[in-house]
Amino acid sequence: MLVKNGLVYQGDKFEKLDVLIKGTKIERVAPSIDETEATKIIDAEGKHVFPGFVDLHTHLRDPGQTHKEDIISGTKAAAKGGYTTICAMPNTDPIVDNIATVEYIKRKAKDVGYCKVSVIGALTKKSEGKELTEVASMLEGGIVAVSDDGGCVQNTKIKLNAMKYASNFNIPVIVHAEDYSLSAKGQINAGRMSTKLGLGGIPALAEEIIISRDIMLAENLNCHLHIAHISTAKAIQMVREAKSRGVKVTCEVTPHHLLLTEDACDNYDTNTKVKPPLRTEKDRLACLEGLLDNTIDFIASDHAPHSDFEKEKEFNLAPFGINVLETSFASLYTELVLENKIELTKLIEKLSTSPAKFLKINSGLIKEGCLADITVVDLEGDIHFSAETMVSKSNNTPFINQTFKGRVDTTICDGVVTWGAGTKS
Amino acid sequence: MQNELNFVGRCLYDLNDYTAEEIYAILEASKVMKEINKRDYKKLPTLKGKTICTLFFENSTRTLMSFELAADRLSADIVRFASNGSSLAKGESLQDTVYTINAMGIDLYVIRHNLPGSPQLVHKHTGKPVLNAGDGHHAHPTQALLDIFSIWEKLGSLDGLKITLVGDIAHSRVVRSNLIGMRKLGAEVTVCGPKTLMPSQMSEVYGCKVEYDLKTALKDADVVMGLRMQLERQSEGLFPSLEEYSKLFTLSKETMKYAKKDALVLHPGPMNRGIEILPEIADSSRSVILEQVTNGVAVRMALLFLMLGGRM
Numbered sequence: 001m002l003v004k005n006g007l008v009y010q011g012d013k014f015e016k017l018d019v020l021i022k023g024t025k026i027e028r029v030a031p032s033i034d035e036t037e038a039t040k041i042i043d044a045e046g047k048h049v050f051p052g053f054v055d056l057h058t059h060l061r062d063p064g065q066t067h068k069e070d071i072i073s074g075t076k077a078a079a080k081g082g083y084t085t086i087c088a089m090p091n092t093d094p095i096v097d098n099i100a101t102v103e104y105i106k107r108k109a110k111d112v113g114y115c116k117v118s119v120i121g122a123l124t125k126k127s128e129g130k131e132l133t134e135v136a137s138m139l140e141g142g143i144v145a146v147s148d149d150g151g152c153v154q155n156t157k158i159k160l161n162a163m164k165y166a167s168n169f170n171i172p173v174i175v176h177a178e179d180y181s182l183s184a185k186g187q188i189n190a191g192r193m194s195t196k197l198g199l200g201g202i203p204a205l206a207e208e209i210i211i212s213r214d215i216m217l218a219e220n221l222n223c224h225l226h227i228a229h230i231s232t233a234k235a236i237q238m239v240r241e242a243k244s245r246g247v248k249v250t251c252e253v254t255p256h257h258l259l260l261t262e263d264a265c266d267n268y269d270t271n272t273k274v275k276p277p278l279r280t281e282k283d284r285l286a287c288l289e290g291l292l293d294n295t296i297d298f299i300a301s302d303h304a305p306h307s308d309f310e311k312e313k314e315f316n317l318a319p320f321g322i323n324v325l326e327t328s329f330a331s332l333y334t335e336l337v338l339e340n341k342i343e344l345t346k347l348i349e350k351l352s353t354s355p356a357k358f359l360k361i362n363s364g365l366i367k368e369g370c371l372a373d374i375t376v377v378d379l380e381g382d383i384h385f386s387a388e389t390m391v392s393k394s395n396n397t398p399f400i401n402q403t404f405k406g407r408v409d410t411t412i413c414d415g416v417v418t419w420g421a422g423t424k425s
Numbered sequence: 426m427q428n429e430l431n432f433v434g435r436c437l438y439d440l441n442d443y444t445a446e447e448i449y450a451i452l453e454a455s456k457v458m459k460e461i462n463k464r465d466y467k468k469l470p471t472l473k474g475k476t477i478c479t480l481f482f483e484n485s486t487r488t489l490m491s492f493e494l495a496a497d498r499l500s501a502d503i504v505r506f507a508s509n510g511s512s513l514a515k516g517e518s519l520q521d522t523v524y525t526i527n528a529m530g531i532d533l534y535v536i537r538h539n540l541p542g543s544p545q546l547v548h549k550h551t552g553k554p555v556l557n558a559g560d561g562h563h564a565h566p567t568q569a570l571l572d573i574f575s576i577w578e579k580l581g582s583l584d585g586l587k588i589t590l591v592g593d594i595a596h597s598r599v600v601r602s603n604l605i606g607m608r609k610l611g612a613e614v615t616v617c618g619p620k621t622l623m624p625s626q627m628s629e630v631y632g633c634k635v636e637y638d639l640k641t642a643l644k645d646a647d648v649v650m651g652l653r654m655q656l657e658r659q660s661e662g663l664f665p666s667l668e669e670y671s672k673l674f675t676l677s678k679e680t681m682k683y684a685k686k687d688a689l690v691l692h693p694g695p696m697n698r699g700i701e702i703l704p705e706i707a708d709s710s711r712s713v714i715l716e717q718v719t720n721g722v723a724v725r726m727a728l729l730f731l732m733l734g735g736r737m
Contacts, residue, residue, distance in 0.1 A: 190625060191625055191626055192625075192626045192630055194624070195624040195625055195627060195630050196601075196630050197541055197542070197563055198541040198560070198561050198562035198564065198598060198601060199562075199563070201624075201625070267542075267545065268541070268542030309518070309520075313518060313519065313520070313546075314519055314538070314540040314542060314543050314546060315540065315541060315542045316540045316541070316561075317540065
């Protein structure tokens with residue numbers, strides 16, 4: 001396969017190059033490769049060629065909650081959004097706390113998925129925050145990290161032991177930081193909006209106290225802590241300081257925390273109900289700043305699909321979560337790159353190169369010898385999100401019925417077209 | 426009457442959707458309704474043939490009675506859906522509940538719900554005008570309108586009046602709606618209560634003053650409103666005891682000395698005598714607490730009348 005005449009991502013710049021793919025790998029990247037060298041040509045004239053996006057934080061809902069999403073629809077949504085590798089979070093039903101469930105996801109994704117799926121195992125059994133999981137056997141099944149995401153281990157001693165145990169195997173522990181005693185009954189960020197709407201507030205402190213605790217644990221144990229969906233200015237500052245003194249801490253931010261604030265919750269739109277909650281403008285700007293100065297390592301989706309009937313409820317009764325995979329690139333490109341808040345190359349680094357490095361996969365760059373994980377994007381192309389156009393089983397995005405620039409035309413995963421012309425059906 | 430203003434088909438979620446002019450129009454209409462309520466024959470044929478549904482998902486006595494009486498006096502038909510606890514407990518979603526009821530042919534909904542934003546949801550699924558009779562801690566606009574009516578009737582304009590609201594501000598939908606309405610009509614409002622019962626950024630959101638000391642808060646007030654203090658806040662760890670609360674925040678002869686001499690006293694009820702207010706104040710000549718209840722029927726009649734396009 002030959003991707004011809006595109007503007008190809010080369011780290012800090014884009015160059016007009018051709019990309020020749022042989023099997024699962026990139027064979028050659030050069031200014032002009034003859035069409036006779038390939039049987040299939042993808043014309044990328046006027047388009048951008050990025051390394052496939054990599055997502056560290058996806059809720060595929062499979063097994064057990066397949067009315068919201070399943071491995072087929074979730075990976076298809078990923079391919080449509082330009083992703084070639086995603087990581088499945090373990091808070092399914094049952095919880096991914098054993099090798100059998102890990103293998104189920106890996107096998108199904110391999111058989112019917114539209115992208116590669118890595119699995120994150122639970123940190124504690126049933127993610128109850130009580131007993132440790134069999135990390136070694138889940139590693140045999142191929143997990144890449146452990147996390148009780150969606151929940152948070154409250155007991156410090158158990159968290160300490162779980163982190164210590166995981167550090168035996170040199171895999172990161174991912175924390176969803178939430179002190180339950182402070183977030184209890186909370187629906188949106190505690191502040192101006194919660195006061196106005198009469199909704200329970202989730203204070204920034206609920207996130208910051210756990211992050212502060214876990215940074216201290218990571219420093220003490222010298223193990224790798226990864227903070228999921230960081231959202232407050234203070235939390236980002238804590239990570240910045242921890243990194244500067246050499247603590248092995250990394251963190252991610254979601255597109256919605258980069259793009260939206262608590263103001264989006266006005267009028268009780270349950271598609272804005274998410275954990276951590278959408279914060280203040282000050283926090284949003286701190287997320288952007290943290291991304292630019294590399295305090296925040298990469299962007300992760302926290303794709304959390306929920307069905308219409310679950311979201312079409314009183315605000316307090318609707319579940320937390322936003323549907324992200326299909327909207328992430330276009331929304332970030334339109335709202336941040338086109339508004340000159342971030343360079344396009346930086347955005348690609350944060351969506352692909354940096355998370356690929358985190359996962360230690362041979363992806364995230366377009367150069368000879370790398371896996372042929374490639375996303376061809378028409379930056380001028382419009383993409384509209386509606387219940388009709390979304391391929392995810394759910395439509396719970398605050399960007400529903402909006403149009404953005406930056407349409408993914410073709411996604412190639414391990415040398416196979418997974419989205420766009422020639423997609424396997 | 427108010428030919429240029431249009432209320433027909435609109436919802437009333439809270440007072441922020443209504444201009445000062447519109448609020449005054451509601452007050453004027455309420456005045457007419459109050460006169461009718463004083464008659465021996467208290468009935469108008471004006472909403473004959475209209476059907477109003479009261480959806481009460483939370484316990485209420487006076488608000489429900491007040492609405493039903495208001496609808497009765499305007500000759501509307503009323504159906505009541507009452508459910509204790511959330512709709513979820515019944516296994517049916519609010520959406521399905523209102524789909525079902527709406528299929529029976531309803532012209533206007535009055536809803537009370539323990540969860541904020543529910544009135545918007547009812548409107549979304551029915552397309553009919555919805556009147557919020559209290560949603561969680563969010564809003565209670567008819568209570569605010571009857572409070573404002575009670576002040577307006579006694580003191581004329583609210584412009585420049587000093588109004589102090591005392592008590593559990595955090596859990597009060599009455600306070601939130603009153604703040605919006607009173608500020609729109611030009612009053613200077615102070616809220617007062619313990620820090621643990623004060624939501625964040627009150628002054629930023631509502632343009633009010635925040636005080637934690639009762640005497641300072643009452644200084645030169647033209648109007649003082651006490652709020653019901655609920656015992657359950659004690660078990661939630663928000664204050665130590667009702668005794669200590671009343672020591673700090675009760676409206677008494679002693680504390681009311683700091684307000685203006687004839688300051689009006691309001692309370693949305695039900696009252697805890699001896700806790701947030703002493704009988705010496707609740708039953709005094711400056712108290713308009715019972716008149717608030719009388720005014721409530723008139724205000725609700727005015728709203729139903731205006732929203733359903735009745736003719737005088």
